[in-house]
Amino acid sequence: MxxxxxxxxxxxxxxxxxxxxxxxxxxxxxxxxxxxxxxxxxxxxxxxxxxxxxxxxxxxxxxxxxxxxxxxxxxxVPSRVILQDFTGVPAVVDLAAMRDAMLDLGGDPNKINPLKPVDLVIDHSIMVDEFAREDSFERNTKIEVERNKERYQFLKWGQSAFDNFKVVPPGKGIVHQVNLEYLARVTFIDEQYDTPLLYPDTVVGTDSHTTMINGLGVLGWGVGGIEAEAAMLGQPVTMLIPEVVGMELKGKLPAGTTATDLVLAVTQQLRAFGVVGKCVEFFGDGIKHLTVADRATLANMSPEYGATCGLFAIDEQTIKYLALTGRSEKQIELIEAYSKAQGMWGSEAQEHAEYHATLAMDLATVVPAIAGPKRPQDRINLNQAATSFSDWITEQKELAIAPDKEKGRFDSEGGAENIGSKTSVSYRHNNQDLDLHEGSVVIAAITSCTNTSNPSVLIAAALLAQKANELGLTVKPWVKTSFAPGSQVVTEYLNEAGLSKELDILGFNLVGYGCTTCIGNSGPLPEVISNAIKENDLIVTSVLSGNRNFEGRIHSDVKANYLASPPLVVAYALAGNMKIDITKEPLGISNTGTPVYLKDLWPSQNEIQEIVTRVVNKSMFSEKYGSVYDGGEIWENLDPVDADIYNWPNSTYVKKPTFFADMPAQPEPIKAIKNARCLLKLSDSVTTDHISPAGSIGKETPAADYLRDNQVSLKDFNSYGSRRGNHEVMMRGTFANVRLKNQLAPGTEGGFTRMQPSGKDMTVFEAAQQYIAKDIPTIVIAGKEYGTGSSRDWAAKGPLLLGVKAVIAETYERIHRSNLIGMGILPLQFKQGEGAITYSLEGTEQFSIQAVEAGQKQVTVEVEKPNGEIVSFQTDIRIDTPNEFEYFRHGGILQYVIRTLL
Structure with missing residues (x-):
């Protein structure tokens, strides 16, 4: 020992x-x-x-x-936790409610504090309401704070009430870029010992793109809110020992290509290979030619290629970046010395590493590309983009005619979508008679953390704009342009280079520092354009420098979305249509009447590098991050809050959750589940997106009814994401995804079920409320891969509040299984090869499950069918560790923490 x-x-x-x-x-x-x-x-x-x-x-x-x-x-056990406001609000809500629970139980509420450093960056609420104006940033920021005032006041309270908790106010940058440029320590120093202790900086965050920090040599990834809260309170995140895939990068990127082109190629290759749930490490001679900004671009898109993380080693490039971004000389020396002492430095750290699999890519083979129209891994060589789009349109029209095909698409009523019945529409806008065509680019956005961390691609975009302006080109009038960099430093170096005005001339004015178009915060299209699209079923496109382009994500009017580098975003805004082959056809006509091609505008690598070297400097980072926690007049004018216990106001954004209502000081014995009813019977591959509320709040939903009952008008509904701090809204949106198919209510799609034993169809929420009123427990029956996708806390919180006591699935996604336990829901698994069909389960039965005990691996489920027949079968108890059983015994991880602190 x-x-x-x-x-x-x-x-x-x-x-x-x-x-x-x-x-x-x-x-x-x-x-x-x-x-x-x-x-x-x-x-x-x-x-x-x-x-x-x-x-x-x-x-x-x-x-x-x-x-x-x-x-x-x-x-x-991560060294620190990072949050953004959408996912951070419910975490702080839980901490505030835990303080109330401690007080109710006679404990010290101030013991509820993050035990690890926690930073919350407000960056996910900015929307592109105003664009192509000099004051777009100021106007959007004002609208943002007015729209989210109640949430921001709550976060401001949290900043003052909790130790180890800091809030970066709105307008300061995207969480991942603030993390990269300022928050990351790379090596931690714990000064509480006589001799200070050194250890690696590691982080979990409530955003899947937390992996961007891997580009700096920091191990970290995205987790759900429940795991993040546990980590904040000193509890470990449990994980399987990961498989690690090594990806060797050779050579050097050719002239005319960007880090965006590289990451799209890597995403395509890794998706094809299959790295879901695995860690990826990049190594090889090609690494030395990639700046930390390039590496961060690759690491950021780990979720898109499916990996847990995409890690780079700390080396000379890391040290150079740390010095540029204003880290102290002492910290930098310490990082290098510690990394070398631990065998974690540079190429030597990976020279003899043994991977579960190894892939390779020659950087010299990378070519300009975009990805789309629906998935980041669907890379298209730029010279094939126009043909690919035309082929896709043809396919969509064929599917609309024959919707019963395997790939057919359906609207929310279950019928075939009417796609692309017209190819051109005339309309009048700003005193101009214009034509909107099939394939028109209606959104062109330089957005997201992925590329705006990288000076080379942003300088390239601005230089392309400059040359376009010199030749008299203009952006097409139907294009909504926006520029949302991830850091305030970006505008500093563009101003220093005299290039900000070049983007402004083309309408790429600053709209905000935050996560905009990539997350769907693209804002409304001009009404006349939106009406023209919808009334004529016109297929239009968006081009963005983001990381996600899933169907319906960017804008509800836009069916095809393409990821591209920032300079290509500008180029497509000039061309105005995805059907134009911008590698061969002109982007426009110059002021002298001659055609202008992409090659005429594209800057050279030397031109880009000269400007980057000249204008990007340490003082910019030091100045901007010296005031990163100062919120300015709008933030400071929010009502001051100074109290250890939150005084819950009458708010539809932030509401005290009921997780700890009537909680005893000691856990009660685990009870058997008797005569439970099935709330939902689901098939394979039900994701957390199907379970957890997300997106806009439909006007005919239980959540909408609640908001109307609380005098909220339709225009102020906002989104489920913005209301994640109100459990009343979220529980009404649980299992309400419009694409969810509940086999218990055949013929329906969305959040519907069939009440038992009456057989009456109703919403899942309405049925759950009736079962709760009758003191009838409920369960969920599911197929394989239950809970796949992003780890979402409300995918476990919502079912708990709906009265779900257990889930019986064929297999689980690991993190969702963990989250169910974290909320006190029992995860059971059918024996291998078995499922609902094995026992002819239809969801109309009554289910009884014996009480489980520590160390127990199996439990019997007894089923009484409507005809009185009794069937029983064995299931595996998916509580896999002693620690997990303690959480379950206490009714959840947060209850466990409260009682431990008592």
Whole structure:
């Protein structure tokens, strides 16, 4: 039996001693371990005195067997947590409610505090309401704060009430770029010891693109709100020992290509290979030619290629970037020394690493490309884009004629969509008679964290705009243009280069610093254009420099969406239609009457690099991030709040949840589930998007009824995302996705079910309320891969509030299974090869489940059918660790924390 101290080593930097848990102290060959495994192993070693870390976990990870995947689950304790406002509000709501619960139980409410550093960046609520105006930014920011005043006042309270919790006000940047440029420490220093302790900076965040920080050598990824709250309160995030795929990058990007072209090629290759649930590490000689901005572009899109993370090693490029962004000389020296001491530095860290699989890409083979019209992995060579789009339109029209085909598409009423019945529409706008054509680009957005972290592609976009202006080209009048960089530093260096005005002339005025078009905050199209599209079923397009282009995500009027580099966004805004082959056809006619082609506008690599080197400097980062927590007049004028306990106002945005109502000081014995009814019977691949409320709030939904009852007008409904702090709205939107098919209510689509035993059709929410009123528990029956997709806390919170006590599925997505336990819902799994069909379950039966005990692996489900027949079958209990059982026994992870602190 070893002790923690046996693994401590001393590192002396400029005469000062530091200590760290040395991987070299373990009896294993550390050179075999990928960088990801080394960081996870150090994390286990540092927490090996905690009950959630087992000695065999360390041993199994250190031995690093790549011959097969492992089912060993380990605990990961991140160094810090990062939130954005959509997902952060419900986390802070829960903390506020936990303080109330502590007070009710006679405890000290101030014990409810984040135990890890937590930063919340308000960046997901800005919308492109105003565009192509000099004052677009100011007007959009004012609208944003007015629209979200109640949420922001609540977050401002949290900033003052909680320790270790900081809020970056709106208008400061996208969470991932603020993380990259300012928040990330790369190496942590814990000063609470006589000799300070060093360890890797690791992070989890409530946004799937938290992985962007992997480009800086920091291991981190996105998690759901429940895991984030647990991490904030000192609880570990449980995970399987991951498979790690190595991707070797060779060579150098050719002239005329961008980091965007590279990431689209990587996304296509990794999606085709299959890295879902795996970690990816980039290595090879090509790495040295990629700046941290390039690496961050690649790491950002980990969710798009399906990986948990996309990690780069810390090296000279990292050090150069840290110096540029204003990190202290002392911190930089410490990062380099620690990384080298732990075998985590540069190419040496991965030289002998053994991966579960290895792929390769020659950067010299990358060509200009876009991706679309619906998925990031559907890469198209730029010279084939116009043909590809025309082919896609033909396919959509064929499917509309024959909707019974496998790939057919349907509207919410179940009928075939009427797609593209016209190819051209005349309309009048701004005193002009204009024609809107099939394929018209109606949105052109330089947006999102993916590319706006990268000076080279933004300078390229501005230079292309400059040359277009010199030649007298203009953006087509039907294009909604916007520029939403992820950092205030972007506008600083564009101003310094004299290039901001070039983008402004073309209508790419600053609209805000935040997540806009990529998340669907593209704002309304001009009414006349929107009406022309809808009334004539016209297929139009968007082009954006984002990371996601899923169907219906960017704008409800736009059926085809394409990801592209910022300079190509400008080029398509000039061309105005996706049917134009911009590699061969002119983008417009110059002021001298000659055709202008893309090659005439495209800047050289030397031209771009000269400007980047000249204008991007350390002082810009130091100045802007020196005031990153200052909110300005609008933020400061929000009503001041100074109280440890939140005084819940009458708000439809933030409401005290009922998770802790009447909670006893000690957990009650686990009870059997008797005579439960099935609320929903679902098929395979039901995602968290199907379960969790998202998007706009339909006017004929239970959530809309609630808002109207609370005197909220239709124009102020906002979105489910903005109202995630109000459980009344969210529970009404649970299982309400318009594409959800509940087999218990055949012939319906959306949030409907059939009440038992009456057989009456009604909404899921209405049925749940009736069952709760009658004290009848409910369950959900599902097929394979239940809960796939992004980890969403409300996919577990919502079912709990609807009275769901257990889920019986054929298989689970791991994180959703964990989230169910975190909310006190019992996850059961049919035996392999079995399912609802095995026992002829229709959802009309009554279900009884025995009470489960610690360590129990199976439980009997007894089913009484309507005809009185009794059927019973064994299910596996998917509570996989002792820690998880403790959470379940307490009714959830937050209840467990409250009682522990009591």
């Amino acid at each position: 070893t002790t923690l101290n046996q693994h401590l080593s001393t590192l002396t930097i400029k005469g000062k001693n530091y200590q760290y848990y040395a991987l070299s102290s373990l009896p294993a060959d550390m050179k075999r371990l990928p960088l990801t495994a080394k960081i996870l192993l150090e994390n286990l070693l540092r927490h090996s005195d905690k009950p959630y870390v087992q000695t065999e976990d360390i041993q199994i990870l250190a031995e690093w067997d790549t011959s097969s995947s492992t089912d060993t689950e380990i605990a990961f």
